[in-house]
Amino acid sequence: MDIHHLREEYTQAALSRKDLQPNPFQQFECWFQQACHAELQEPNAMVLATASAQGEPLVRTVLLKYFDNNGFVFFTNYESRKARHIDANPHVAVLFLWLPLQRQVQITGRAMKISTAESLKYFATRPRGSQLGAWCSPQSSIISSRQMLQMEFEKMRQKFLNHEVPLPSFWGGYRIVPDSFEFWQGRSNRLHDRFLYIRQDNDHWEINRLAP
Numbered sequence: 011m012d013i014h015h016l017r018e019e020y021t022q023a024a025l026s027r028k029d030l031q032p033n034p035f036q037q038f039e040c041w042f043q044q045a046c047h048a049e050l051q052e053p054n055a056m057v058l059a060t061a062s063a064q065g066e067p068l069v070r071t072v073l074l075k076y077f078d079n080n081g082f083v084f085f086t087n088y089e090s091r092k093a094r095h096i097d098a099n100p101h102v103a104v105l106f107l108w109l110p111l112q113r114q115v116q117i118t119g120r121a122m123k124i125s126t127a128e129s130l131k132y133f134a135t136r137p138r139g140s141q142l143g144a145w146c147s148p149q150s151s152i153i154s155s156r157q158m159l160q161m162e163f164e165k166m167r168q169k170f171l172n173h174e175v176p177l178p179s180f181w182g183g184y185r186i187v188p189d190s191f192e193f194w195q196g197r198s199n200r201l202h203d204r205f206l207y208i209r210q211d212n213d214h215w216e217i218n219r220l221a222p
Contacts, residue, residue, distance in 0.1 A: 192206045
């Protein structure tokens with residue numbers, strides 16, 4: 011299938027050194043707010059890349075649930091394939107792709123489990139159906155049918171009927187603590203603007219422009 015004719019010219023915006031915040035978390039927040047104001051569908055969707063202890067990579071899309079200067083938090087089943095990867099190799103990368111704005115942000119760092127108390131605080135805000143779903147899905151495991159999954163969901167629904175759904179011991183959050191950020195703004199003629207932040211210490215980031 012020849013798809014060479016699929017080509018988009020990037021002309022919406024530019025990014026210069028003087029536009030950047032000295033702190034990449036502040037720069038990310040600025041771009042994230044703009045993505046939200048543009049009413050993009052799920053601007054918090056991020057592609058998460060992990061690798062096994064043997065270096066076998068996998069990527070999948072997860073949802074960012076909150077962030078601050080300490081890092082970026084997402085939630086998952088601690089028995090899932092991504093969790094097994096992180097346990098063996100905490101180095102991860104994430105990518106936010108905001109195509110309507112012709113922007114992307116790449117972040118690399120280390121993922122670590124958050125506290126049970128922090129996971130519980132978030133779990134309590136989830137819709138009840140999502141809480142039950144966390145209990146009934148053996149994430150990443152082979153299952154015989156969707157019917158089996160639905161039967162397990164009904165079993166959990168009956169089990170916790172008229173009760174709060176407790177936090178599963180096998181479910182919780184990870185915080186990605188960044189070592190680097192790259193902010194990418196599409197430009198015409200494929201001469202894109204790219205700026206890389208590299209952590210020097212907790213309070214200082216080195217910023218360099220990269221060739222497109």
